[in-house]
Structures are given as structure tokens and as C-alpha cells.
Amino acid sequence: MTQRRLPGRRTALAAVLPAAVLLVPTAAHAQSPAVPPAPAPAPPAPVVTKLTLVTEKARGGEVLKGEKWRALAVTDQFVAGTKVRVTFTAKGKRSSKTVTLKQQKDGEKGYVRLNVPGKVSKSSRVVVRAAIPKNQPIATTVAKTKVVLQATPNVSAGERGLAVRMLQEMLADKAYVIGKKGVYDARTQRAVLAFRKVARMSATSEANSAVFRALRAGKGRFKVKFPSHGRHVEGDIERRVLVLVDKGKAxxxxxxxxxxxxxxTIRGSFHVYMKDPGTNAKGMYKSSYFIRGYAVHGYPEVPAGYSASHGCFRVPMSDAASIYAFMTIGMPVDTY
Structure with a gap:
């Protein structure tokens, strides 16, 4: 008996299968597609700013050995976390330190400050450098190098050099009359002598460390006793100094x-009444008389440690001409 195929069965299955296939997800669609990782943010570009180096308390790059001074490095902008390297070099020996930038009070600039290391503080010449190294929030930069000269605070007669120049600058600042710049000559020695007497030190021309320290400390500045007398001369008998005054200042x-x-010497307030430009029979040179026979004059012998005249103010011969030119007829002369 021949089996009879039912009409439409295959057609029905064919119609159902595509729909069934659509209901079963494929393996590819069963999982979510992989999301690529987000790229890491690029690091911020280093800030470009200026780095300036200053040697504080070095007075124009010159100090006395043993004095404390320091290096100050400043950036025009403050950026947190920045490090600065400061290096001190003396006699081939180097001392470096890297420190973190601090913020100034105004909030705009950054700075680091370092004292000179003890092992280089006694050298004659110190080279100071400051730099911002690589891989810092501020771009690598180098400050202008500074050189600090350190002088021994003690000079001898005839000596030349840095210590003498520093000594002369401090003396001249207080109105003491110095000689040839950079040389510890006779006139500069007399300036030291006058300073020591005003500062009430021993009456010598020795320019030792005590003199340098006293000058640094501001000692030896002469206080005018009669500032209202205008352009005049004061003779301090006790301290044995003669002072030329103008506008209330020595x-x-x-x-x-x-x-x-x-x-x-007679004490009081007088006036110049006579002048003698030559040398008289008593050896008085370029004399300016202020009362009777008392005068300010040059003389070959002007002792350092004691009074020796017959009542006048003796001054060294090499100083007499400039003092004589200052003292005019009628000028007040105060002695005390």
C-alpha cells in the first residue's frame, strides 16, 4: 500500500524554521562587544618660567670669611612640587642640595633659600649655581651663576686686595679719609687709627678682625655735637680726632x-680769624687760627696714642692742605 504524503506539511515546517532560527541568538550576538580602554590623559606640559639666583648678605658678592650668607633662588611663578638644586663649589669641592620650592607670601613667586655650607665658608672664592632639573612641573632651567669672594678680615701695612677694599669702603662710609683704593697705605692706616679712637679701641693702626667686626656692627660713626653750626670744624680733644662738618654731618x-x-687745648666755640699758607718758625704748616695763637696745622710729629701739642690741633703733613682748604675765614671751630 502506497503511503500517501500529507500535503502542506513540508511547507508548514519551512515556514516555521526561519522564525525559530530568529528566536535563538547566535554565539556572536550572545556576548556584548569589548569596549576599548580610554587613553590615559597626557601629562601637563611643564611651566616655563624664569629662575633668578641672588646671594643674600654677600654685599655685591664680597664677604668676610666667617660671615654667614645664603643663596636665594626665585621663580617668577610658583608651581607646587617643583624641586630646585643649589650647588656651592669652592677649591674643586662641591656641595649640592635639592629642595622643594616654597611659595612667597604674595602667592605669585616661588623660592628656595640655603645658607652657605660650613665646609666652603672659609674658602676665598665660592661659585654658586641654581637649576631646576628634569622631570619637574617647571621646565628645566638654569639661573645665572654667582661668584662670592670671601676675604680674610685682617690686613697688614702695604697689603693690597679684596680685604683692603672692603675695609676702605666701610671706613669711607663713616667719613674716615682713606688713601689709594685697594692698598693699605699710610693714609688708610691713619683712617683706621681715627676710627679706633672714635670707637674707643686702642689707638693703633692695626686692622685686625676686631676692627672689621666693629665696622660691620656700625661702630665708630661720629655724632656731630653742634649740627646747627652749619659748615664748621669740631675738635674732639678726648678722642683726639678732628672732624670737618657740613649740613649737620661729619x-x-x-x-x-x-x-x-x-x-x-682751649675748649669752646670760636671762629677762624687768620690763615697762614706756609710754614712758620715753629714748624707749623698751613695754619688756620681760631683763638689767639691756637690753630689747626700740619706738623711732622703727630703721635697716635697721646696728646703732644702746645694747645693746637696737629694733623699729619699730608692731610694739612685739604684741611686748610676747607677752613675759611669766619668758619666756626668747636673744641671739646
Missing amino acids: IRIYHTSPGKPSTP
Whole structure:
């Protein structure tokens, strides 16, 4: 018996299968597609700014050995986390330190400050450098190099050099009359002598560390006793100095020798009444008389440690001409 195929069965299956296939997800669609990782943000570009190096308390790059000074490095912009390397080099030996930038009070600039290391503080020449190294928030930069010269605070007669220049600058600042710049000559020695007497130190021309320290400390500045007398001369008998005054300030201070105890210098306020440009029979050179026979004059012998005249103010011969030119007829002369 021949089996009979039912009409439409295959057609029905064919119609159902595509729909069934659509209901079963494929393996490819069963999982979510992989999401690529987000790229890492690029690091910020380093800030470009200026780095400046200053040597504080070095007075124009010159100090005395043993004095404390320091390096100050400043950036025009403050960026947190930035490090600065400061290097001190002396006699081939190097001392470096890397420190983190600090913010100034105004909030705009950054800075680091370092004292000079002890092991280089006694050298004659110190080279200071400052730089921002690589891989910092501020771009790599180098400050202008600084050189600090350190002088021994002690000079001898005839000596030349840095210490002498520093000594002369400090003396001249206080109105003491110095000689040739950079040389510890006779006139500069007399300036030291006058300074020591005003500062009430021993009456010598020794320019040792005590003199340098006293000058640094501001000692030896002469206080005018009669500032209202205008352009005048003051003779300090006790401290044995002669002072030329203008506008209430000492403008020149000289070593002098007033009257000895047996012939003391008269004290008071007087005026120049006569001038003698030559040398008289008593050896008085370029004399400016202020009362009777008392005068300010040059003389070959002007002792350092005691009074020796007959009542006048003796000054060294090499100082007499400039003092004589300052003292005019009628000028006040105050002695005390």
C-alpha cells in the first residue's frame, strides 16, 4: 500500500524554521562587544618660567670669611612640587642640595633659600649655581651663576686686595679719609687709627678682625655735637680726632694730636680769624687760627696714642692742605 504524503506539511515546517532560527541568538550576538580602554590623559606640559639666583648678605658678592650668607633662588611663578638644586663649589669641592620650592607670601613667586655650607665658608672664592632639573612641573632651567669672594678680615701695612677694599669702603662710609683704593697705605692706616679712637679701641693702626667686626656692627660713626653750626670744624680733644662738618654731618674725620696736659687745648666755640699758607718758625704748616695763637696745622710729629701739642690741633703733613682748604675765614671751630 502506497503511503500517501500529507500535503502542506513540508511547507508548514519551512515556514516555521526561519522564525525559530530568529528566536535563538547566535554565539556572536550572545556576548556584548569589548569596549576599548580610554587613553590615559597626557601629562601637563611643564611651566616655563624664569629662575633668578641672588646671594643674600654677600654685599655685591664680597664677604668676610666667617660671615654667614645664603643663596636665594626665585621663580617668577610658583608651581607646587617643583624641586630646585643649589650647588656651592669652592677649591674643586662641591656641595649640592635639592629642595622643594616654597611659595612667597604674595602667592605669585616661588623660592628656595640655603645658607652657605660650613665646609666652603672659609674658602676665598665660592661659585654658586641654581637649576631646576628634569622631570619637574617647571621646565628645566638654569639661573645665572654667582661668584662670592670671601676675604680674610685682617690686613697688614702695604697689603693690597679684596680685604683692603672692603675695609676702605666701610671706613669711607663713616667719613674716615682713606688713601689709594685697594692698598693699605699710610693714609688708610691713619683712617683706621681715627676710627679706633672714635670707637674707643686702642689707638693703633692695626686692622685686625676686631676692627672689621666693629665696622660691620656700625661702630665708630661720629655724632656731630653742634649740627646747627652749619659748615664748621669740631675738635674732639678726648678722642683726639678732628672732624670737618657740613649740613649737620661729619664729612671727613682725621687723626689729630691736641694739647698735652701741661699746655692743654682751649675748649669752646670760636671762629677762624687768620690763615697762614706756609710754614712758620715753629714748624707749623698751613695754619688756620681760631683763638689767639691756637690753630689747626700740619706738623711732622703727630703721635697716635697721646696728646703732644702746645694747645693746637696737629694733623699729619699730608692731610694739612685739604684741611686748610676747607677752613675759611669766619668758619666756626668747636673744641671739646
